[in-house]
Amino acid sequence: EDGEDGSMSLPSPSNSASHSESRWGDTSSYTPRKIHQSWFKLPNGDWDLVNILSTTGTESVVSLTEGKVLKVKAENLISANPDILDGVDDLMQLSYLNEPSVLYDLEYRYNQDLIYTKAGPVLVAINPFKKVDLYGSDYIEAYKRKTAQSPHVYAITDTAIREMIRDEVNQSIVISGESGAGKTETAKIAMQYLAALGGGSGIEFEILKTNPILEAFGNAKTSRNDNSSRFGKLIEIHFSETGRITGANIQTFLLEKSRVVQCTEGERSYHIFYQLCSGAPPELKERLNLRRAEEYKYLSQSNCFSINRVNDAEEFRIVTEALNVVHISKEDQHSVFAMLAAVLWLGNVSFSVIDNENHVEVVEDEGLQTVAKLIECDIEELKLALSTRKMRVGNDSIVQKLTLPQAIDTRDALAKSIYACLFEWLVEQINKSLAVGKRRTGRSISILDIYGFESFDRNSLEQFCINYANERLQQHFNRHLFKLEQEEYIQDGIDWAKVDFDDNQDCLSLFEKKPLGLLSLLDEESTFPNATDMTFANKLKQHLRRSSSFRGERGKAFTVCHYAGEVTYDTTGFLEKNRDLLHLDSIQLLSSCSCHLPQAFASNMLTQSEKSIGGTSHKSGGAESQKLSVARKFKDQLFQLILRLENTTPHFIRCIKPNKLQSPGLYEQGLVLQQLKCCGVLEVVRISRAGFPTRMSHKKFSQRYGFLLQESLSSQDPLSVSVAILHQFNILPEMYQVGYTKLFFRTGQIGVLEDTRNRT
Ligand code: ATP
Ligand code: MG
Numbered sequence: 001e002d003g004e005d006g007s008m009s010l011p012s013p014s015n016s017a018s019h020s021e022s023r024w025g026d027t028s029s030y031t032p033r034k035i036h037q038s039w040f041k042l043p044n045g046d047w048d049l050v051n052i053l054s055t056t057g058t059e060s061v062v063s064l065t066e067g068k069v070l071k072v073k074a075e076n077l078i079s080a081n082p083d084i085l086d087g088v089d090d091l092m093q094l095s096y097l098n099e100p101s102v103l104y105d106l107e108y109r110y111n112q113d114l115i116y117t118k119a120g121p122v123l124v125a126i127n128p129f130k131k132v133d134l135y136g137s138d139y140i141e142a143y144k145r146k147t148a149q150s151p152h153v154y155a156i157t158d159t160a161i162r163e164m165i166r167d168e169v170n171q172s173i174v175i176s177g178e179s180g181a182g183k184t185e186t187a188k189i190a191m192q193y194l195a196a197l198g199g200g201s202g203i204e205f206e207i208l209k210t211n212p213i214l215e216a217f218g219n220a221k222t223s224r225n226d227n228s229s230r231f232g233k234l235i236e237i238h239f240s241e242t243g244r245i246t247g248a249n250i251q252t253f254l255l256e257k258s259r260v261v262q263c264t265e266g267e268r269s270y271h272i273f274y275q276l277c278s279g280a281p282p283e284l285k286e287r288l289n290l291r292r293a294e295e296y297k298y299l300s301q302s303n304c305f306s307i308n309r310v311n312d313a314e315e316f317r318i319v320t321e322a323l324n325v326v327h328i329s330k331e332d333q334h335s336v337f338a339m340l341a342a343v344l345w346l347g348n349v350s351f352s353v354i355d356n357e358n359h360v361e362v363v364e365d366e367g368l369q370t371v372a373k374l375i376e377c378d379i380e381e382l383k384l385a386l387s388t389r390k391m392r393v394g395n396d397s398i399v400q401k402l403t404l405p406q407a408i409d410t411r412d413a414l415a416k417s418i419y420a421c422l423f424e425w426l427v428e429q430i431n432k433s434l435a436v437g438k439r440r441t442g443r444s445i446s447i448l449d450i451y452g453f454e455s456f457d458r459n460s461l462e463q464f465c466i467n468y469a470n471e472r473l474q475q476h477f478n479r480h481l482f483k484l485e486q487e488e489y490i491q492d493g494i495d496w497a498k499v500d501f502d503d504n505q506d507c508l509s510l511f512e513k514k515p516l517g518l519l520s521l522l523d524e525e526s527t528f529p530n531a532t533d534m535t536f537a538n539k540l541k542q543h544l545r546r547s548s549s550f551r552g553e554r555g556k557a558f559t560v561c562h563y564a565g566e567v568t569y570d571t572t573g574f575l576e577k578n579r580d581l582l583h584l585d586s587i588q589l590l591s592s593c594s595c596h597l598p599q600a601f602a603s604n605m606l607t608q609s610e611k612s613i614g615g616t617s618h619k620s621g622g623a624e625s626q627k628l629s630v631a632r633k634f635k636d637q638l639f640q641l642i643l644r645l646e647n648t649t650p651h652f653i654r655c656i657k658p659n660k661l662q663s664p665g666l667y668e669q670g671l672v673l674q675q676l677k678c679c680g681v682l683e684v685v686r687i688s689r690a691g692f693p694t695r696m697s698h699k700k701f702s703q704r705y706g707f708l709l710q711e712s713l714s715s716q717d718p719l720s721v722s723v724a725i726l727h728q729f730n731i732l733p734e735m736y737q738v739g740y741t742k743l744f745f746r747t748g749q750i751g752v753l754e755d756t757r758n759r760t
Contacts, residue, residue, distance in 0.1 A: 036755075038062070038077035039100035040070075046669050047100035049080055080104075082754040089151050090118040091681075095694065095751035099673060102682070107667050110658065116151040119681045121484055123156050123653045126672075127182040130664035135189060140196045153186055156651050157193040160445050163649055165243055171445045172648040176473065176679055177655030178452040180225035180662060184215070186653055187235075187449040194237055194445060198245040203434065207237065207248050209322040210430050216275060216319045217423050218252070220259055221268040226307050226662065230256040230270070231423075232450035232469070234641060238436045239443045247436030251641075252427055253450065254465060254634055257420045258577075260343060261412040263302045270419075271315065273299055274306070276340055279316025284334075288341035289370045298347035298415070327433040328426075335597045339422050342374040346415045349386065351407050359401040362387050375418075376594035385589040386411050414586045421601035446648060448641075453564045453678050461577040464569055465634045467562055468511050468519075472638055474563050475504055477680055480650055482687055489691070492739030496691075504563040507549040512635075516543045518550075518560075523629050526578045533571040540571075564678035578629045654679040692737055692744030698722045701743050705753055708760060729753065 040050045040062060050062040053069065060074045079096040087108040088094060094101050106126060109117055115126045115134070134152065142148035143158050160171040173190055175183045188211055195204035215227065222228040232253030238246045259269055268274065277293040284290070293299045306312070323333050348367035351360035362368055362383040372379040387407050389400050402410060453470045454463045489496040511518045521543060525536040533556050541552035551559040556571045582605065591602035609627040628636075656675050659666040676682045696704075702721035709724055716724075722743055726736060729752070737744040 037080040039080050039098070040064070040072060040077055047103065049104070050077070052077070079748070079751070082751060082758065084754065087112070087114070089114070090120065092118070092120045093694070095748055095754065099682070102676065103669050103673060106672065107669070110667055114150065116153070118151045119684055121481060121652070122681060122684055123151055123153070124656060124681060125153065125182055125186055125653055126656045126658050127180070128664060129662055135192070137196070140193055143193070144197060153189045153653065154193045156653065157190045160651050161194070161197060161243065164239065164443055164445060167649070168443065170443060170648040172645050172650045173445065173447045173653060174473065174477070174645070174650050175447065175449050175653045175655060176452050176470070178454070178657060178675060178678070179222065179228055181452065181655035181657040181675070183449045183452070183655050184227070184229050186655055187447050190447055191235070194245065198239055198243055200244050201246070203247060204245050206326050206434055207245070209325040210235070210250060210434070212315075212318050212322045213326065213426065213430065214250070216272040216315065217270055217426060218255060220263075220270050221304065221307050223264070223266060224660070226310070229449065229451070230259060234446055234448050236444050236446040239445070241443070248434040249431055249436065250427055250434070252423070253637055255420055255423050256462060257416040260416050260419045261298055261347065265302055266304050267302050268304050268307070269299055271312070272319070272340060273344060274312045275316035275319060276337060279313035280337070284337060288338060288374065289345075290341055296344040296347055298344060326430050328429055332429070335595060336422065336426070338374045338595065339418055339597055342371050343415045343419050345370040345374065346411055349411055351387065351404055353404060358403040360387055360404050360407045375590070375598050377589060377592055377598075381589055381592060385585045386414070388585070389583060390585055410583060410586065413582050417582045417586070417605070418598070418601065421604060422597070424604075425597065425600060446644065448645070453562065455565060455567045459567055459569045460572070461574050461630065463567065465631060467560070467567060469634075469638055470564070471504055471507055471511065471562060472642055474680060475508060476642060476645055476650070477652060478503055481684055485687065485691060489744070492742055492744070494692075494737035494739045494744055506547070507560065507562055510544065510547045510549045510560065518544070519631050519635055522574065522578055522631050526575050526629050531575060533574055536575055537571045578631050580627070580630050654681050692746060694745040694750050695742045696750070697742050701725070705757060708756060729756070
């Protein structure tokens with residue numbers, strides 16, 4: 001919609017803009033006395049820095065970078081910044097805050113491997129997709145001593161530590177961005193800095209070793225990222241009064257468990273499966289009856305077994321070593337590997353149809369036998385659990401044979417449950433090992449690495465939850481940043497009327513309203529045994545059509561207008577995924593195992609179902625275990641998360657993926673722009689346009705422009721000199737504010753002075 005005319009497309013629609021918006025900041029209505037260079041949008045959507053050769057009324061003749069000369073409408077040109085602002089390390093220093101200027105600044109820096117840039121209080125990190133020389137002990141030392149100044153994860157982490165100690169307030173580092181943007185790497189870089197500054201007790205090594213473990217069990221190769229995290233993570237690192245790390249705690253969110261039984265061509269299941277198959281020592285291989293990854297149905301279906309430049313066998317060694325470091329006993333490790341092998345062998349369990357109603361029996365082959373051996377259960381019970389269902393009818397109990405699709409579902413549900421429980425169990429063990437000593441100081445720094453906004457061709461319950469989380473986090477971001485911005489004005493004593501900003505409350509209410517919000521309606525419909533995805537979709541359309549953030553679509557789909565764009569969700573499978581049921585027969589099977597892990601999983605599931613609300617367990621004949629729905633559990637987790645974050649001073653890092661090929665040196669303007677919009681960076685910029693984004697201390701201002709004064713005031717103090725400059729150049733009073741220490745300017749004002757300065 002930013003047509004060929006090259007008009008501004010910052011998310012501040014000029015039609016809805018208040019008077020102040022167009023009076024103050026809008027570069028399209030503001031024409032500097034002389035434009036030398038401007039931005040012009042090329043037909044391919046990229047911006048070109050053009051030279052203006054002449055301007056006649058409403059038209060200008062410009063020369064493009066590649067030499068061509070064009071006549072264009074003046075309104076299609078957007079002011080470019082003076083050269084001295086090339087590659088500034090904070091976007092707020094730009095005089096003209098428009099899209100092309102922001103994109104250009106980031107690209108200018110990116111091309112010099114300066115992947116970090118500030119956008120006011122926010123750190124923007126652009127994935128280099130190659131090793132850059134910005135890390136390691138020399139850099140850590142430099143940031144610690146404050147001899148290094150340029151924006152960096154180290155710098156923001158350093159600020160967090162200092163503020164934690166100075167203000168005695170917990171801190172958080174909130175990292176967001178889309179898949180492959182570099183969140184997990186960024187989180188690790190922050191952890192390295194924390195470990196280097198707060199280390200000493202040895203616990204920091206344990207903390208760092210949680211990364212290879214969680215990545216092995218929770219990351220996978222996807223089409224967008226070879227090492228994609230399929231869960232969200234919050235790690236809270238605790239410090240003593242003297243700034244030493246005393247322990248840590250990890251919370252995870254919504255692991256994508258469907259990947260265990262199903263994954264698309266070219267992607268992989270969780271790394272740990274391939275690592276185990278290729279890295280297990282012979283003795284372990286034999287004990288688990290392990291084969292090559294190619295021989296397991298769950299792994300072979302996607303036709304992708306290895307990742308470029310990754311040695312799974314070597315990774316397996318690293319993971320076992322890490323498991324040792326976090327005090328997982330050898331015995332437990334063997335049980336963990338046995339569970340993994342059991343999941344793989346479950347996938348190979350097959351069924352034979354025994355009647356013309358498609359009822360099945362389990363084929364008693366190596367797969368079945370191995371599963372029984374690995375989880376240590378009776379093989380007959382395993383067969384029954386996979387091919388029949390006990391139903392309660394009145395006081396009687398009857399056994400029903402399963403059809404082929406039902407049996408496959410049951411088998412896959414069991415595999416997914418075992419894996420998800422294993423993941424949770426591991427996190428629990430890690431937390432025990434990292435547990436903060438009894439002497440809690442209450443000071444901590446939390447790092448949040450959570451999935452960014454997702455919009456695919458087909459969006460399901462996973463995207464629904466993820467985008468809801470992003471909506472909540474965006475609100476937290478907004479509230480915080482705009483509060484901060486305004487606090488700076490007040491601190492410097494300038495005259496300031498509070499600015500309102502578009503918030504996303506409407507969309508959040510669409511999700512959260514009771515009883516007629518998306519989440520409530522989903523949970524309600526999930527409790528009806530006869531409900532279908534279609535009845536669910538119709539219910540949404542019936543109750544939510546008045547919400548401006550909702551739109552019913554044809555068939556089973558609906559659209560939500562998120563702050564980052566519209567997403568159409570397909571309700572197919574929503575209810576089933578939300579119920580996430582494991583049949584009681586399967587749970588009973590797990591509790592009958594001699595191995596302690598499946599037992600623990602089963603008792604965990606039973607406790608959860610006791611906690612579940614509603615007590616609807618009779619409706620489904622008692623054959624299924626009722627528990628908190630996926631959406632409900634996620635919402636509860638999210639509320640806790642936000643509550644925790646609200647009690648911290650947040651620091652935001654927005655990761656940007658410069659191209660979709662995961663390759664270095666390639667900067668695609670359109671892709672970057674879309675992410676800047678999605679993660680709110682342009683929004684921060686937009687809000688600043690309503691305020692006074694350019695700040696300069698009285699001293700710096702008087703030094704830089706003092707020589708332009710007609711009469712010398714060099715003996716005077718910086719404030720008087722500054723005021724004299726402002727008067728001489730007729731800078732309108734509404735264009736600036738004089739603070740106690742700084743001058744605050746509307747966007748574009750410094751550009752005028754720079755132009756004059758350059759011509760003098
Ligand atoms: P997902 O949401 O899929 O988990 P992510 O945002 O966590 O994605 P990462 O896994 O952190 O993305 O990064 C993807 C890849 O990009 C990394 O495996 C690494 O190759 C590269 N990368 C990211 N950040 C850096 C960096 N600072 N230096 C070098 N390479 C990096
Ligand atoms: Mg990640």
